[in-house]
Amino acid sequence: MRVTITWRVTDGVPVNVVRRVVGHEKASTTLDRYTHTPEDYADRVRLTIR
Numbered sequence: 333m334r335v336t337i338t339w340r341v342t343d344g345v346p347v348n349v350v351r352r353v354v355g356h357e358k359a360s361t362t363l364d365r366y367t368h369t370p371e372d373y374a375d376r377v378r379l380t381i382r
Contacts, residue, residue, distance in 0.1 A: 347359045347362055347363060350362055350366075
């Protein structure tokens, strides 16, 4: 269930809300464990700062 809930981080739910629901003390724990960086993320960032 935690993984399902934490996918909400990528659906626009604030990480602090998800953190509380899953019982993590720090938001960084939630982000480190349950979010994934897309392969093309660096390219997307480069395109936005041009």
